[in-house]
Amino acid sequence: MLHEFLFANRAAIIARTRAKVALRAAPRATEAELESGIPLFLDQLIEALRSPNPANQAIVKSASNHGRDLLKRGFTVAQVVYDYGDVCQAVTELAAETHASITADEFHAFNGCLDDAIAQAVTEYGRSREQSITAQGTERLGDLAHELRNALGAAMLSFHTLKTGSVGLGGSTAALLDRSLRRLSILIDSTVTQVRLESSSVTSERVSLNQFIEEIEVVASMEANARGLALSVAPVPASIEVMVDRELLAGAITNLIQNALKFTRTGGRVSIKTTAANGRVRIDVEDECGGLGPGKAEGLFRPFEQRATDRTGLGLGLSISRRSVEAIGGHIGVRDVPGVGCVFTVELPHA
Amino acid sequence: MSAEPPTQPSRKLILFVDDDEGMRAAIYGLLSPRYHVILAVDGADGLTKAKEAPRPDLIISDIGMPLLDGIAMANQIRENETLCAIPIIFLTGQMSALRLLAEAHIGLPFTHVAKSADPIVLETKVKRALGEAA
Numbered sequence: 213m214l215h216e217f218l219f220a221n222r223a224a225i226i227a228r229t230r231a232k233v234a235l236r237a238a239p240r241a242t243e244a245e246l247e248s249g250i251p252l253f254l255d256q257l258i259e260a261l262r263s264p265n266p267a268n269q270a271i272v273k274s275a276s277n278h279g280r281d282l283l284k285r286g287f288t289v290a291q292v293v294y295d296y297g298d299v300c301q302a303v304t305e306l307a308a309e310t311h312a313s314i315t316a317d318e319f320h321a322f323n324g325c326l327d328d329a330i331a332q333a334v335t336e337y338g339r340s341r342e343q344s345i346t347a348q349g350t351e352r353l354g355d356l357a358h359e360l361r362n363a364l365g366a367a368m369l370s371f372h373t374l375k376t377g378s379v380g381l382g383g384s385t386a387a388l389l390d391r392s393l394r395r396l397s398i399l400i401d402s403t404v405t406q407v408r409l410e411s412s413s414v415t416s417e418r419v420s421l422n423q424f425i426e427e428i429e430v431v432a433s434m435e436a437n438a439r440g441l442a443l444s445v446a447p448v449p450a451s452i453e454v455m456v457d458r459e460l461l462a463g464a465i466t467n468l469i470q471n472a473l474k475f476t477r478t479g480g481r482v483s484i485k486t487t488a489a490n491g492r493v494r495i496d497v498e499d500e501c502g503g504l505g506p507g508k509a510e511g512l513f514r515p516f517e518q519r520a521t522d523r524t525g526l527g528l529g530l531s532i533s534r535r536s537v538e539a540i541g542g543h544i545g546v547r548d549v550p551g552v553g554c555v556f557t558v559e560l561p562h563a
Numbered sequence: 564m565s566a567e568p569p570t571q572p573s574r575k576l577i578l579f580v581d582d583d584e585g586m587r588a589a590i591y592g593l594l595s596p597r598y599h600v601i602l603a604v605d606g607a608d609g610l611t612k613a614k615e616a617p618r619p620d621l622i623i624s625d626i627g628m629p630l631l632d633g634i635a636m637a638n639q640i641r642e643n644e645t646l647c648a649i650p651i652i653f654l655t656g657q658m659s660a661l662r663l664l665a666e667a668h669i670g671l672p673f674t675h676v677a678k679s680a681d682p683i684v685l686e687t688k689v690k691r692a693l694g695e696a697a
Contacts, residue, residue, distance in 0.1 A: 354657055358627055361656035365678030366585035372682035373592045385592045392585050 214318035215262045218254060221306055226251055228302035233295070250299055257325055276336040289334055296330045360399055367392035390438075398470070402532055405463045409532070414457045414539050418563055421486055421493065422448040428462065429484070432469045439473055442481040452488045453563040456540040461558075464533040464544070465495060468556045471529065472499035476553065493560045500553040509546045509554070574599045575693050576617055580609035580633065581625040581654070586678070590623065590654075593682065594689070606631025610639055613646055621692050623652045623685075626660040633660075634667045641669060650692040654678055654685070 218225065229250050303322070307314055370389040379385045408414070429445045436443035454461075472482040480500035487494050504512075513534045537544040542560035549555060579590045580603040587602045594600050601619070603609035605628045613619055622640070626633035633653055640646045653664060653675040664675060674692070676685045690696070 354659055358656040361678040362581075362583040362586055365654070365656065366583070366589040368679070369586075369589035369593050369682050369685075373589075378596055379592070384588070388585065388588050388592065392589075395585065 214314045214322055215258045217307060217312045217314060218258045218303065221310075222251075222254060222258075224306055225254060225299070225302050228306065229295075229298045232298040232301065250295065254299065257322070276332050280336050280340050289337055293330055293334065296326055296333070300326050356399070356403060360396065363392050363395040363399060367396065398529075401463060402467075402529060405460065405532055405536060408460070409535050409539055412539075414460065416455050416540075417458055419454050419456055419458050419461065420450070421452045421454065421495075422450045424458070424462070425465075425484065425486055425495075428465055428469065431466075432473070432482075432484075435470070435473055436482060440478050441473060441476055443473075444481060444483040446483070446485045448486040449488070452486060452493055454493055454560045455563045456542075456560065460536040460540055461560075464536040464558065465497070467529045467533045468497040468558070472497050472501075472554075472556070475499055475501035477502065480553075488562055491562050493562050495558045495560075496555050497557075498549075498553060498555045503550045503552055504548045504554055506548075509548050512546060513544075575620040576601065577689070578603060578609065578613055578619040578622045579624070580604075580606065580622065580628070580636065582628040583625070586625070586654075593686070598689075605629055606633060606636035609636050613640060613649070614643070618645060619649060621650055621652065621689065623654055623689070626653055626655050626663065627657055634663055634669065637669045637673065638667070650674075652676060652685070652688055652692060 300323070304319075306312075367389055370385045370392065373379060373385050374381065374389065425445060425448050429443070432445075433443045469482065469484070476482055476499045482500070483496075483498040485494075485496045485498075487496075513530050534544050537558055537560075540560070542558055545557050545559070547555045547557070574597070576599045577594055578601050579587065579594075581587055581590070582605050587604075591600050591602060601612055603612045606624075607630045609622070609624060610631065613622060622637075624633040624636065631639075637651055637653075640649065640651070651669070651673040653660070653673065654677075655661060655664075655675055656678045661675065672692070674688055676688055
């Protein structure tokens, strides 16, 4: 009888299964996984095959747990399927080698149990994964809502104060309204960009950088004036063109300029230079933040790294900018100029 | 003997707690013409400033803040003998915070206002909390 065979050769089957798993190229299963998962399944299989009307509930439940467990340990769906497949092979091999008398019906029942187990484990794995992704999404949405409401709340409160007429339009309340509306705008743009990047809806068109930079300059110089900073934009040769998603590039460059203005000391200057050489186009945004210090440069692109005092925004700007530039076939980097500031460079292939 | 000059009623003291700089500036701008306003940057800072003399007449606080959130801060204020009767208005930016409030069972008196609500609502609740005619 199959269940007697399985019971009698339990240790051997487990050992063979482990050996097969060890041969897999993909992440090696840990001893702990084989300790709890496969032996448990095997024991329940023995129970199920022993009873006259095998009820597979226990198998289904343990297979569920097994699938969830494997997700937590970072395994893929393929691993889950291979686990059960390896048990089946181990059993079949051992049975053949020892000439065990197992009927075709019993093998049929055995395969049925395996099918149930695989289906259940994979379903549970998929369900847990979706749940985890949704939970992450919900958390991000909550954070975004909080940021948006802070900016909106500050805007509404300051406008309300202005309406009472007790303060003039040239003071700090009006400036706060201005800042808050701008913050809302940035939050909305960055959210839309993220959604577009995640859904891979990236278009491509021929963009003349001359006109592109000029449009960005108009808004940027207003911002610079408001902060008491100078903005220098070197003239861009008319011949420089790129094939990109215009909105994604605009978002990335605007974000770099916003950062440059945010971190440049009062009275300082932000410079933008666009050049082309060897089939590559470079856009350099240089600020006067005083320099970053050794080793800090690459950390800036990690989500939630934030410099110094102005902490408005979600800290995602630079990491979104990098993803945007990479999505349009380019590269973004930063260079520290000690004691002076940083130079952020966007590099793209010339159209 | 000359009569003593009539004493001016001193302005009520409001403590506002929020980790967002824009909100602190906006609330200060809204309330400082009528009240004396003190600002705190998170729950821990709020607790420290609440304990300093003079005692606030009202505390307005965000919920979601680093270090010590608004609800945890409110619970500690409730446990403090000198502070436990101070009314609290929670200013919330996340709807999930309302559920937290409902579950938190903070002692009276408290109410809440959404950050995106019309500022009139906040002004009215401030007046009521301070026992002023709305």
